[in-house]
Amino acid sequence: MNLEWMAWTVPTATFFITIFLTLICMTIWQVLSPTTDRRGFLPISTTRGDRLFIGLLSSAYINLAWLGLTDMTIWISFVLGLVWMAIVMRWG
């Protein structure tokens, strides 16, 4: 299969592999111990998958805000995003 037309790069490939692995892990986790709705610091009650989605989406916005508002390296906001994801997953 020739994937040249998709113009893959190492960073984007890493990104998508991580996303797919996360989804697979979440599925296995769900089968082993199904999630329940619960209420954390977020204003809505969420399941594990909801929190993953919220975490990913808000991390994207954190990175975009970083790019738009500062001139510093993206790695700082990347780490910020990861920390934020962990917070949302655990206490969201």
Next chain:
Amino acid sequence: MDKWKDNKAWFLVIPVFILVAFSAIIPLMTVVNYSVQDIFGPDNRLFVGTEWFKEVLSDTRLHDALGRQLLFSGLVLLIEMPLGILIALMMPKKGWASSLSLVLIALPLLIPWNVIGTIWIIFTRPDIGLLGAAINGMGVAFDHTNSAGQAWITLMLMEVWHWTPLVALLAFAGLRSIPEAYFQAAKIDGASTWATFWYIQLPKMRGVLTIALLLRFMDSFLIYAEPFVLTGGGPGNSTTFLSIYLVKIAVGQFDLGPAAAFSLIYNLIVLLFCFSLYQVLLNVGKGEKTS
């Protein structure tokens, strides 16, 4: 959780998954790949990291287009939702008149979007158009190709004409599904028409209206074909919405990298709006049930 283990029905979802993979997921992944590269040609590309995102985020024309887009979607929803509900309330409930009005109302929905644009170009032409010539005949100078305000009015008229039927049909379906007993009870209590609407019909329509609101917001936020045909984004940049600006970058200037970065940001905005709206509407309902 015995149910879960035997649930082989999930395999039936695989065809849809493959279809979506080819029509959405793989193209989206390609767009992500494009957004971090400068594409010179099929075999000639350069990794540029987040440069395009930076460029797009500081683009004032994009900010203006986003503002116009939000204003357009907001205004259109403010008109379409109440108007659609009003039409649904006034439609005949049964008999041949009901079928006839359903068909008549659904007609604009059956017309291809670029044809709608063409219809409205001719309809609003100041020299031969029925509407354009009539307005000019009344002594008001009307030409949407010259005035930004008039271009906006024409676009919104077209959008409302095109999509209010969808809201009306959904609201009508919601109204028809309310059991007759509710109305009988309201009648016995001597409820006014307004009270019946506010306490029975509107709450019972919440589900369909949520769908209508989400669909209409998304569609108007992603609108492309109609304004492209009718105004082409003009006069000036006055009706250049996000999608029109995006196509200008991607196809007009062939700047695939910035266009891809722009698409992703556009996509994120849509995702955020969709998710928040859905949550808000879901939770409004929950509050009502417990109280």
